[in-house]
Amino acid sequence: MAQFLANKRILLGMTGSVAAYKSADLVRRLREVGANVRVVMTANAKRFITPLTMQAVSGYPVHDELFDLQAEAAMGHIELARWAELILVAPASADLMARLAYGHADDLLTTLCLASKAPVVLAPAMNQAMYTHVLTQENKRRLKEHGVIVLGTGEGSQACGDVGPGRMLEPLTIIETINELFSTYELAGKKVVITAGPTHEAIDPVRYLTNGSSGKMGYALAEAAALAGAKVVLISGPVALAKPKHMEVISVTTAKEMQDTVFANLSNCDIFISVAAVSDYQAHTIANQKMPKESNAFSLTLTPTPDIVANVAALSNKPFVVGFAAETHDVIPKAKQKRERKKMDMIIANQVGEGRGMGSDENEVTIISARQETTLPLMSKHDLAKELITLIANEYKQGQKHD
Numbered sequence: 001m002a003q004f005l006a007n008k009r010i011l012l013g014m015t016g017s018v019a020a021y022k023s024a025d026l027v028r029r030l031r032e033v034g035a036n037v038r039v040v041m042t043a044n045a046k047r048f049i050t051p052l053t054m055q056a057v058s059g060y061p062v063h064d065e066l067f068d069l070q071a072e073a074a075m076g077h078i079e080l081a082r083w084a085e086l087i088l089v090a091p092a093s094a095d096l097m098a099r100l101a102y103g104h105a106d107d108l109l110t111t112l113c114l115a116s117k118a119p120v121v122l123a124p125a126m127n128q129a130m131y132t133h134v135l136t137q138e139n140k141r142r143l144k145e146h147g148v149i150v151l152g153t154g155e156g157s158q159a160c161g162d163v164g165p166g167r168m169l170e171p172l173t174i175i176e177t178i179n180e181l182f183s184t185y186e187l188a189g190k191k192v193v194i195t196a197g198p199t200h201e202a203i204d205p206v207r208y209l210t211n212g213s214s215g216k217m218g219y220a221l222a223e224a225a226a227l228a229g230a231k232v233v234l235i236s237g238p239v240a241l242a243k244p245k246h247m248e249v250i251s252v253t254t255a256k257e258m259q260d261t262v263f264a265n266l267s268n269c270d271i272f273i274s275v276a277a278v279s280d281y282q283a284h285t286i287a288n289q290k291m292p293k294e295s296n297a298f299s300l301t302l303t304p305t306p307d308i309v310a311n312v313a314a315l316s317n318k319p320f321v322v323g324f325a326a327e328t329h330d331v332i333p334k335a336k337q338k339r340e341r342k343k344m345d346m347i348i349a350n351q352v353g354e355g356r357g358m359g360s361d362e363n364e365v366t367i368i369s370a371r372q373e374t375t376l377p378l379m380s381k382h383d384l385a386k387e388l389i390t391l392i393a394n395e396y397k398q399g400q401k402h403d
Helices: 020-032 051-058 069-073 077-083 094-101 108-115 128-132 134-145 171-184 216-227 255-264 308-313 331-341 381-402
Strands: 009-014 036-041 086-092 120-124 154-157 163-167 191-196 231-236 248-251 271-274 281-283 302-304 320-327 346-351 362-369 373-380
Touching (some): 009 020, 009 077, 009 108, 020 036, 020 051, 020 171, 036 077, 036 108, 077 108, 086 094, 086 108, 094 108, 094 120, 094 134, 120 171, 128 134, 128 163, 191 216, 191 255, 216 231, 216 381, 231 255, 255 308, 271 308, 271 381, 320 331, 320 381, 331 346, 362 381
Parallel strands (some): 009 036, 009 086, 086 120, 191 231, 231 248, 320 346
Antiparallel strands (some): 346 362
């Protein structure tokens, strides 16, 4: 199974080979396992299969010109090189291998291979005599010396009538290989359960207690954990955000529903990240009908809601537990006390208000564990999530070493 390819950004390059027909199936299968795929075709690749076909299977326009003014206005070749987490050239012709081996950048595909910091993987496809030729083998050796990953080839009958090595590997074999490249990611193979957003605690059929959480931080962390290779279960309170793809998203409303759902998903969970701003109180009695508006003040009896993060941390076989502390003052002392009192492995503290924290697009936090205290400056929640996942993964691994 290609469990490490979900949400990975893969740039598929295609060169002139009859094996190009396999590339359409390759893109389809990559998308099935959750990868995001963009396609770049050389002029000769378009002689074997049309850009329209590749656009249909990838869901995005095909890139084929180095100097495309329309593309430069949106995603030019440099932006495309930065976008890619992996460049996969399949099929890779003998000509592409020769040009890349000596650093040529005379078309869009070779330029991207040189301009990107992403790993480059080649899946050769050519006539058996071309493949076994001493110059092709020398180019293969040279490419490997410079860090390019050159896959093997299949053997058998070829379109030209010859029999021997040089056939492009089958799409599933290629996918299994590149899946292994991502298996070293920070949270590869780990199960992460994340809560996000607020909860709503009913007072009557139309009124409820809640808070200003937008769910943005929790959703950003779920995306970042998935990009780090984790299998993510996102348990979300009521939010106005699109559900992330390629992960399990479970919607809940109340604190009790959230706790029940968390505990139902803790099996084989490695890391639990409690980002949700769970309502601290619920109405002792929920009115069956809408309560009429009174001119005078009225009293509402409240009872505490379940303390989800503390209850998870109290388990004998608990996962690595990460909580959040949103405070208006004395942020760090309160966060330290909260972490120790609730027996969390790590807590992420932030001061709410003034354009940060709940509801905003940015945040500034301090990460506190038994081993260290790290402060991250104000940044977008998207960028912050990546930094936090790295810190959480490192702390989790350190804890595993000392168990």
